[in-house]
Amino acid sequence: MWTLVMYDLPTETKAERKAAARFRKDLLADGFSMFQFSMYVRHSASNENALVHKRRIKKALPEMGKVGILQITDKQFGQMQIFYGKKVQSLPNVPQQLELF
Helix, strand or coil: CEEEEEEECCCCCHHHHHHHHHHHHHHHHCCCEEEECCEEEEECCCHHHHHHHHHHHHHHCCCCCEEEEEEECHHHHHCCCEEECCEEECCCCCCCCCCCC
16 A cells, blocks of 8 residues: 655745645655655555554644645556656565565
């Protein structure tokens, strides 16, 4: 399971810039990695674990701006095509998922 966080936060004033930086630092502290500017991703072993991180994001939301949270499966993430210009880029290493029965 992958959690994607996409956001567009205002940065006009010093207080808004500080709030945006705090939100970004909270994402990094929770194990998210920057995928693109204003888009961070994190792998979770299960849906339950992904929900824990989703709750943490909700607690860290700034007063202003837009934040979107999307959860997708490993298979869906693996089907993503990434380009730098016309050059195809490979996906980041996906952690192996451990299943216990």
